[in-house]
Amino acid sequence: xxxxxxxxxxxxVMQNGVPAIVATCSADGIPNATLISQVxxxxxxxxxLSFQFFNKTxxxxxxxxxxxxxxxxxxxxxxxxxxxxxxxSETEGPIFDEMDMQIEAIASATxxxxxxxxxxxxxxxxxxxxxxxxxxxxxxxx
Amino acid sequence: xxxxxxxxxxxxKGTVGVSGTRDRNLVPHIHYVSGWSVEPDRRAIRCSxxxxxxxxxxxxxxxxxxxxxxxxxxxxxxxxQFKGDYIGSASLTDSDLAAHERSRERFAxxxxxxxxxxxxxxxxxxxxxxxxxxxxxxxxxxxxxxxxAGQRLFPPEEKQ
Numbered sequence: 067x068x069x070x071x072x073x074x075x076x077x078x079v080m081q082n083g084v085p086a087i088v089a090t091c092s093a094d095g096i097p098n099a100t101l102i103s104q105v106x107x108x109x110x111x112x113x114x115l116s117f118q119f120f121n122k123t124x125x126x127x128x129x130x131x132x133x134x135x136x137x138x139x140x141x142x143x144x145x146x147x148x149x150x151x152x153x154x155s156e157t158e159g160p161i162f163d164e165m166d167m168q169i170e171a172i173a174s175a176t177x178x179x180x181x182x183x184x185x186x187x188x189x190x191x192x193x194x195x196x197x198x199x200x201x202x203x204x205x206x207x208x
Numbered sequence: 209x210x211x212x213x214x215x216x217x218x219x220x221k222g223t224v225g226v227s228g229t230r231d232r233n234l235v236p237h238i239h240y241v242s243g244w245s246v247e248p249d250r251r252a253i254r255c256s257x258x259x260x261x262x263x264x265x266x267x268x269x270x271x272x273x274x275x276x277x278x279x280x281x282x283x284x285x286x287x288x289q290f291k292g293d294y295i296g297s298a299s300l301t302d303s304d305l306a307a308h309e310r311s312r313e314r315f316a317x318x319x320x321x322x323x324x325x326x327x328x329x330x331x332x333x334x335x336x337x338x339x340x341x342x343x344x345x346x347x348x349x350x351x352x353x354x355x356x357a358g359q360r361l362f363p364p365e366e367k368q
Contacts, residue, residue, distance in 0.1 A: 084323065089228040089236035089276075096291060097236050097276045099228030100351060121358050122349075136226070136238045140325050140333050147238065178285070178353060198260050 068193045071110045076146050076195065079139045080105045080113070083172070087136040088115060090126035098122045103172045103182070105135060106165050108189060113148065116165055117155060117186040124188070127152040133190065145198045150190035162187045209250045210345055211362060214288055218246055218253075221286065222279035223314045227255060227341070229268035229275060237264040241277065242337035243308030252295060252344045253277060256304050256337030265341070269294040275343045278351060282318045287351035288361070292343040304340055 080086075089099045100123055106114040113135065117124055127133055131152035136145055156162050166184045173182035210218075225241030243256040255277055257265065269275065273294040280287040316330035348362035359365065 087226045087238055089226075089238045091228075091230040091234045091236040093234070095230060095234060095272060095274060097228035097230040097274055098289070098291075099226050099236075099238060099276050099278045100289065101224070101226065101278065101280055101287065119353075119355075119357055130234050132233075132235045134228075134236045134238050136240070138333075140319070140323070140329055143329070143332050145240065149235070176285070182353070 069111050070192055070195050072107070072113075072148075072192055072195055073197075076137065076197075077107050079137045079146055080107045082139065082141075083175075084138045084140060086138060088123055089134040089136075090123050091130050091132065092122075092126050093129040098126055103176070104165070104168055105137060106161070106168070106187065108161060111192055112153070112189055113150060113192060114156075114161055114165060114187045114189050116169055116184050117188050118169070118183055119185075127188065135190075143199060147196045147198060148192055149194040150192050153189045153191050155186040155188050157186045161189070210246055210253075210348070214348060214361070215246055215250060217281070217286065217288065218244060218279060221281045221314075222311065223282045223318045225255070225277060225279045225311065227257070227275060227277045229265060230272070231264055231268045232271045235264075237268060239265050240335075242334055243304060243311050244277065244279065245303065245307040247342070252342055253290060253292075254298070254304060254307075255341045255343065256300060256308055257339055257341060258335035259338040260335065262339060265339075266297065269297075269341065275341065277343070280351075282315070283322050285353055287353075289349045289351050290343075290345050290347075291349070292346045295342040295344055298340040298342060300337060300340055304337065308334070308337055
């Protein structure tokens with residue numbers, strides 16, 4: 067089981083308000099890529115994604131826990147690629163409450179009030195982390 | 209065949225594209241998309257990808273051929289996901305570069321309006337592509353956030 071420590075510089079990218087991307091794969095091998103409004107920093111080895119609708123991403127990670135997350139930093143023209151493993155879901159507690167509050171704020175700011183509704187905080191363990199610039203790439207520490 | 213409304217969306221409205229593949233171990237991979245266009249038969253899409261985002265791309269496609277493409281109009285959140293089968297790769301043509309330029313301009317304008325980033329920064333974020341992936345569209349799903357998200361639009365779902 068690989069786990070990497072997220073570099074400090076990735077945390078503000080998760081909080082910049084720019085949508086991220088998550089890719090998953092069903093048990094029968096069909097990939098799925100979607101844009102998501104929020105990636106939540108849990109600790110140096112875990113992130114959380116919001117479970118709002120019972121969509122393909124949610125179904126896929128319960129069949130096959132492997133996922134890939136891409137974070138966007140327009141200001142520095144870099145992207146972060148995280149390989150992650152779904153670990154568990156939380157439907158109450160401080161992580162859930164914090165995500166719920168942030169989603170309400172995002173919904174309000176993007177005209178999606180009443181549509182975004184947190185059902186669970188899905189917690190993922192980070193297995194690898196790469197920073198991609200226009201011409202360079204580097205890896206997170208193991 | 210890609211329905212006319214979705215064809216128009218791809219040609220005139222979509223502002224950001226991402227694609228997904230998976231390798232032989234069912235590990236998914238993300239590939240940012242620099243541009244897209246629908247082939248004349250309206251069954252296949254050409255999807256251009258820049259070199260930094262090609263890790264695992266060709267090895268995954270050669271292994272299993274599964275490809276997904278998601279296009280969103282930033283601001284309205286109108287989003288469609290196209291799932292299909294890899295046909296082959298191709299060198300960039302002038303037409304591919306023109307499609308890249310059009311989608312990059314739409315991206316720069318809308319991200320400037322919605323997020324306030326200067327347009328030149330937004331343009332630089334969509335890299336010049338280096339390869340074209342061609343795939344036939346097997347299914348199209350609505351992914352606009354809301355209760356209809358996940359509905360299959362093509363081929364249409366059978367009514368219960």
